[in-house]
Amino acid sequence: MELDIRKKKILQAIIKNYLETGEPVGSRTISKYTDLELSAATIRNEMADLEEMGYIFQPHTSAGRIPTDAGYRLYVDDMLESRTEELQKESERLHARSEELERREEELLSSEGSIDDRVGHIESVLKDVVKMLAANTNYTSVVSMPQTGRNRLKFVQLTKIDEDKLLCTVVLEGNIVKNEMIRIKEEIDQQMLLRLNLLLNSTLNGLTLQEINFDMAARTAEQAEQYGSLVSEIINHIAATIGSADGIEIFTSGARNIFRYPELSDSMRAGELISTLEEKELLTELMSDEETEDGNRSTGIQVYIGQETSLSSMKDCSMITATYEFEKGVYGKIGIIGPKRMDYEKVVDALNNVTDSLDRKFGKGKK
Amino acid sequence: MELDIRKKKILQAIIKNYLETGEPVGSRTISKYTDLELSAATIRNEMADLEEMGYIFQPHTSAGRIPTDAGYRLYVDDMLESRTEELQKESERLHARSEELERREEELLSSEGSIDDRVGHIESVLKDVVKMLAANTNYTSVVSMPQTGRNRLKFVQLTKIDEDKLLCTVVLEGNIVKNEMIRIKEEIDQQMLLRLNLLLNSTLNGLTLQEINFDMAARTAEQAEQYGSLVSEIINHIAATIGSADGIEIFTSGARNIFRYPELSDSMRAGELISTLEEKELLTELMSDEETEDGNRSTGIQVYIGQETSLSSMKDCSMITATYEFEKGVYGKIGIIGPKRMDYEKVVDALNNVTDSLDRKFGKGKK
């Protein structure tokens, strides 16, 4: 069987209607809803075909039709295609369309000082953005802090805080900073500290977690004379620190929006969803900046429908993510989680706007 | 009317029964449940009295009775009293009783190195603890990072990271560390950086946020000669950093446990609760380490029943918090949120155990 234009139009009409109402949609509705001027009976025949092709299904005999994941997929792909075309042709119009949204974002993001304060405040900026996004879309939204690709060490520094405490500051490429307080057994003098700092920096600079191994820790420790054991422990700590930076930090907002959608809000489903949002580890996979080279990568928009996320807790959800650039080569992701019948179009627009703003604010230099 | 022993026993029986079943409890049940050997009719009379006194109420005519907040209060206060007595008399038994619980905690908390790694890992330790607590109690649990009382500045350090970036590391009393990346307009040499560090430390050391005002920023800036404007901006950043440290960091776990309790799990209520758990700001008040000097302060256990939290989202919940000591004088709180009919006794025990473990691990030196 072939998916001709008419079938596609009907499918689109079904989906659009279902997105709006959330109710199974019947042939009569479509007959009136579209400009196809077809009777309900005809539509019924076409719908039977569409069902056979796997794009729609009936929740029970004698109910209207609901899109399947495949149906959504088709719809979304079409939408994304026309969206990117549109984007290329007249990106301004896109902005104008959600003008109000953007105005609010601008307001939120613009607050300049004579020092560029962008780096220190990412966390709060992202929290604000994710909050606003959730409030504007009525879906749950999620953002990940920028992730350094390989987490190369850029700079280490030990500082004496108390007689028995050293502060170990680790800066990774992409200017991710981590601290660790280390308690030491015997006091250490400033002179020695300076030497240790030099030693650590010269040895560890530019290395990734994988490259800091037992062997080199031992060799470095040797050079530190009587502080050998201390140094090797410090290196362990540094490795652990880098490792912990590998865990992506994620913020969520608008979890309660789940309850707006009956298909997600029964105890079981909602509980599972809330869990994954709270524990965040499970979201890591979805929010990590993996390198896929499919067509949509250009706009950075990625759509996961139902099972496509491979998280069982999200089998009734869709998720849309977009990538923003923090520093050159350092990306983070921002996403929206909603019911499968979410307003994909609106969400894609909203995410595009947000990432534009973030890119302007952070990455690609302000306009 | 007087609350004699018999009435108290009946009230206790009602509450105990309600905690177990979650159903309104009737006179017949009590007549059998207690060792008072009274007929249902008698109990009914007493219950009418208890209702008049405001300790119990009927959800509707011809239903059993449910405790009011006042009823719970009475019950909890009695329980806490006997608990602390018991604690003083034979604290070992208490430990033995929840032996299994404690074993798990110990396992979780004990992992020693030759460097004392306690400081760097609080965050992960607390996350583990809160997770375990939620899993063991089947309630939602919450923990706050240690809060420095007044957030005095202990140490500042500027470090050059790139030509145009300084890393500003701020250490507050209680060894809370904060970083901020500052982008500067013109490069600065090491010599000058050293001087700025000295200047900043000598000026700001020991100050709280309140004490860092515009006036002194100006005076300090003067001393920095051509870097005056830079210094005053840096001071602003430092102030902001301290300010942000005032915001308590809170982790939650087991939010989904809300759905175990029907009285919390309808969309409205659950949504509101999830929101306050997600946004955390609202919890700040409850989790901040204010100095009350009521009796229960000794054990650090605090119980909020229903409206007592003053959060409307938690009007159907109870919350129990306990205080743990991180460093001398630096406390954090750990708490449990559940339905009003939660198992107060079990939760108090669990919290006592957890804070004991944390104190042993962090504060009062390992045993």
Added chain:
DNA sequence: TGTTAGCACTCTGTTAACATGAGTGCTAAC
């Protein structure tokens, strides 16, 4: 005077029967 048995009354939750309405598939006619 405190306690108890008995009884009428109230409210909830469940079940069954029934009507309604939306939607389908199929057939026959256009």
Added chain:
DNA sequence: GTTAGCACTCATGTTAACAGAGTGCTAACA
């Protein structure tokens, strides 16, 4: 290929009946 008509199915909502649990009250009892 399209449409009108019709019988059939299924979910939903309403109503009535009924059992069960619990109360308050009264009268009897120790």
